[in-house]
Amino acid sequence: MNGIHDMGGMDGFGEIDRGEAGYTPFHSDWEARVFALTNSVIARAGSNADEFRHAIERIHPARYLAASYYARWLDAVETILADRGIVTRAEIDARTGHPGVAPAAAARVESRRHRAKDERAKFRTGDRVRARNINPAGHTRSPRYVRGKIGVIRRDRGIYVFPDTNAHHAGEVHQHVYSVEFRARELFGETANAHDRVLIDLWEDYLEQAANPPPSAIKSKRKRNPR
Amino acid sequence: MSDDHRHDPNPHGPAARVKALEELLVEKGLVDSARLDEIIETYQHAVGPRAGARVVARAWCDRAFHRRLMTDAVAACAELGIAGPEGGHLVAVENTARVHNLVVCTLCSCYPWPVLGLPPAWYKSFAYRSRAVKDPRGLLREFGVVIPDEVEVRVWDSSAEQRYIVIPERPAGTKSMTEAELADIVTRDSMIGVGKVLAPSRAGGRRGAR
Known part of the structure; x- marks a missing residue:
């Protein structure tokens, strides 16, 4: 889904607040509890990491931005347990004596079918590919900032479960994941540094073959960027 | 960070909610509190940079x-x-x-x-x-x-x-x-x-x- 979580390339969040010296994994007891509870219960509840991530993505954007990191985790765990009828929000409300936040948006899966027909790799190292312009309503790990952009396959990472279907329990659909290299200028325009690159691991269904560049473009690129 | 925040006495807050959720999951036999303690101990002390x-x-x-x-x-x-x-x-x-x-x-x-x-x-x-x-x-x-x-x-x-x-x-x-x-x-x-x-x-x- 084109959610608030898909933040790569956004502006306006300001400087990095680096005020954390040393190793401080939790900033309060309840954060530690949420972390441990999540790690214990997701699989036991018949869920998985993809569905958990999607439950975070389904939080209303205003709350997503206002809530702390582990408050979002707690929302997501509640969503998954409530969706399965394991623990309802009403049960939790009754214990605390106070109503919780509004539930997350319902998960929506399109009838869009995955394309990978078998587990044979469709791309090879060095292939030029375009990140497909997909906008699924459900879970996806193809961020907006790469869609429609052209990159180069740098490595075949092997075969993995497809998150877009797995998050919705619509099949594991094993397929290749590739490390794809994009020029920063391809992603963010001519003001980006000419040398900079972004590498991102993308499932085969997120990619399509791109036409080869004209020979002159290849030549000048090789000159500028010898490897 | 103040102690108030650390223990979060606010009944609307996440501390009260995660406590209630843990109790419910323990009662339903889906979670073991001692196991949660172990996980926390691991990530606080055994694992790190x-x-x-x-x-x-x-x-x-x-x-x-x-x-x-x-x-x-x-x-x-x-x-x-x-x-x-x-x-x-x-x-x-x-x-x-x-x-x-x-x-x-x-x-x-x-x-x-x-x-x-x-x-x-x-x-x-x-x-x-x-x-x-x-x-x-x-x-x-x-x-x-x-x-x-x-x-x-x-x-x-x-x-x-x-x-x-x-x-x-x-x-x-x-x-x-x-x-x-x-x-x-x-x-x-x-x-x-x-x-x-x-x-x-x-x-x-x-x-x-x-």
Whole structure:
């Protein structure tokens, strides 16, 4: 889904607040509890990491931005347990004596079918590919900032479960994941540094073959960027 | 942070809610509170960036290990007894005079737990996640790292199962240091790519802080 979580390339969040010296994994007891509870219960509840991530993505954007990191985790765990009828929000409300936040948006899966027909790799190292312009309503790990952009396959990472279907329990659909290299200028325009690159691991269904560049473009690129 | 916040007495707040949820899950037989204590203990004390620092120091001192690490980081870390959740598809990327690597997860907070522990708050922040891919050089300057124009900044967005650890450059003037001494100067930030490792004389009081 084109959610608030898909933040790569956004502006306006300001400087990095680096005020954390040393190793401080939790900033309060309840954060530690949420972390441990999540790690214990997701699989036991018949869920998985993809569905958990999607439950975070389904939080209303205003709350997503206002809530702390582990408050979002707690929302997501509640969503998954409530969706399965394991623990309802009403049960939790009754214990605390106070109503919780509004539930997350319902998960929506399109009838869009995955394309990978078998587990044979469709791309090879060095292939030029375009990140497909997909906008699924459900879970996806193809961020907006790469869609429609052209990159180069740098490595075949092997075969993995497809998150877009797995998050919705619509099949594991094993397929290749590739490390794809994009020029920063391809992603963010001519003001980006000419040398900079972004590498991102993308499932085969997120990619399509791109036409080869004209020979002159290849030549000048090789000159500028010898490897 | 005040004690009030730490214990969060607010009945609307997440502390009250997670407590209620844990009670309900224990009653339903889905969660064991002692097991939760163990998980917390593990991530507070057993796991953390010292593991990654051992990997980096070994790679600096042992050429064959370095080669194995760059080829198969999972197997190389296992040699040092380092493995665990979020580490099954670990990839090591190396800084050189020509390339500076930086790791981010723009979509959530993916991070190599067995080598670095759980991520610092800033790694999960909206500012870091949004800017790392579009403005890596500006972001690095805020961390005090200035990358020359002609050096490639290579950003790794961990969007799939791969998790990344940056192998920073070994600082000059550390030839006489032992592997254990070197591990002591390797910072968490350098293994995410937002810091450089400094030789002890220059690291001074900042040693081990980040």
